[in-house]
Amino acid sequence: MAKVFTITEGLENMGALSTGGQGSVYKGKRIGTVISAVKLLPTPIHTEDAFDKNFRDFQNEVEKLKKVNEDPNPHVVRILNSGLTESGNFPFIEMEFIEGPDLEELLKAPHPPLFTISETIKLANHLASALSHCHKVGVKHGDIKSNNVKFNQATGNYVLLDFGLAVMSDEQRRSSLRHAGAVEFMAxxxxxxxxxxxxxxxxxxxxLYELLAGTVPFPLINKSEMSRNMVMLSHVEKQVPDLLELRKNRLPEQWPDNKKADEMRVPSWLMQIIYKCLEKAPEDRFANGMELYEALSNHNDGLLNKEEVDRLISGLKSENERLQRTLAKYKQVTKSKAILISALLCFVFLGVYGINSVFNTRDSGNVIAADSTVTTKVPVKSNAKRTPDTIKKTAPVNNNPVAPQNKKTKDGLENDVPYF
Structure with missing residues (x-):
């Protein structure tokens, strides 16, 4: 492709990516295979005199941009180079080229006209992280809109692009915004x-309002000056339309009813953050990106997106089914053991009872005197020592009674019974 003009030495101009009133973005190629995006500002700086206000302002903002790269953030495009073009002295900013669609493209067919809640929260965290990072080093972006935020296909991150307004002088910025700014996104x-x-x-x-509602609060009907003025006036004077009502009317028809119901449950804390950002007076909003990021972080502890929640629920269901199967087996084994133990106890009890009965019967049976004509029944206590006094003398008694065949031991008969 033929060069349109020389940007700077070692950087080949591969042609325009986009053009607008605030400048043009070109695809650049450095020596080798490094592809970049080059933002070219519309107003040239004809002198590099340090006393020239425009040049001095440009240099100051460039120095701030360099600080953005000192501690790279995955949600902020990397600034590779900046300066003035060799032809025309136009200020330029060279940035890494991000492969992937921007938010404006993601809201058009074949994509749904709005984002899911979980994806909106993901974007909110990524963009707030980017703003916190920039504001810490004093860089104001000034041109945040849906086509200045890209989805990086390589990393899955949302990335803030195009710091063109950040390096403009105040006068250049005022002129640029007045005639070419994205008024739908302007404070x-x-x-x-x-x-x-x-x-x-x-x-x-x-x-965030656009991602959830499927439209900006004050759309630009056409590019006429009258239409632009109406949108600008609406931002100053009108309250934004009800976000949830707009979302309800724009939910994709192909979504099942249960998903539609779930996607209408936008967290109240997220709504509060959005409406706080949309306050008319700057002092009623968060003071800077750091405050905003902290507010979001306070609601992100333990926060899972829908995919993570689905995986967690699936895992819990599987674990629950496993435990139910284990419990069923345990109950069956326990029941069998209980029956076996009961049977053994019955067997032991019957055995002990039977043995005890035999010994008691033999120990307390009839005592017959060898030389008597009368048989006398003598009740004998199991633990008492037998004496002649325990026998009722109704007949002549032989002083040498016949000893029982099973004389009790000193320790007692019970000790001879085997217990289980």
Whole structure:
């Protein structure tokens, strides 16, 4: 492809990726195979004199951008280079090229017209992390919109792109926003040329609103100046339409009823964060990206997305089924053991009872005197020592009675019974 113009030495211009009033983005190629995206700002800087305000402002913002890369964040595009083009002295920012669709593309067919709750929360965390990272080093983005946030197909992360406004002078920024800014995403104060940390948070709120509702709160009907002014005035004066009502009317028809019901249960904390970001007065919003990210983090402890919840539930069901099978086997084994133990106890009891009965009968039977004509029944206590006094003398008694065949031991007969 023929070069349109020279960007800078060692960086080949591969052609335009997008163009707009705030500048153009070109696909660049460095020596080798490194592909990049080059943001070219529309207003040239004709001097590199340090006393020139535009050049000085540009240099200051470039220095801030360099700090963004000192501790890279996976949700912020890496800045590779910046400076002035060799032809025309246009300010440019060279960034890594992210393969993947932007949010604007993800909201168009064949994709659903809105995001699921879990994916919206994922995007919210990634974008808040990006803003926190930038605001810590003093960089305000100023141009957050759906086509400036890409889904990185290689990593699965959402990435904030295009820091073109960040390096513009205040006057350049005011002029650019007034005539070419994405007014659907602009905070009320931006319509007066003001850009603050809170300004980025308003645009963040619009992004989340669009993902859940399937539309921005104040759509641009056409690109006429009148339409732009109406949208700008709406941001300043009107309250945003009911998000949940818009979401309800835009849920995909092909979704089953149970999914539709689940997808209408937007967490109240998420709604509160969105509406706080959309406050008209900057001081009523979060102060910066760090505060926003902290607010989201407070609700992310133990938070699982739908896919993780489904996996967890599936795992719990499997574990429950395994435990039920184990319990059923245990109950069967326990029942069999109980029957066996009961049978053994009955056997032991009957055995002991039978043996005890035999010995008691033999020990307390009839005593016959060898030289008597009368037989006398003598009751004998099992543990008592037999004496002549225990025998009723109704007949002549032989002083040498016949000893019983089973004389009790000293320790007692019971000790000879084997117990189980």
């Amino acid at each position: 009320p104060e931006q319509h007066h040329g003001e850009m603050r940390f809170e300004t980025d948070l308003y645009s963040f709120g619009i992004i």
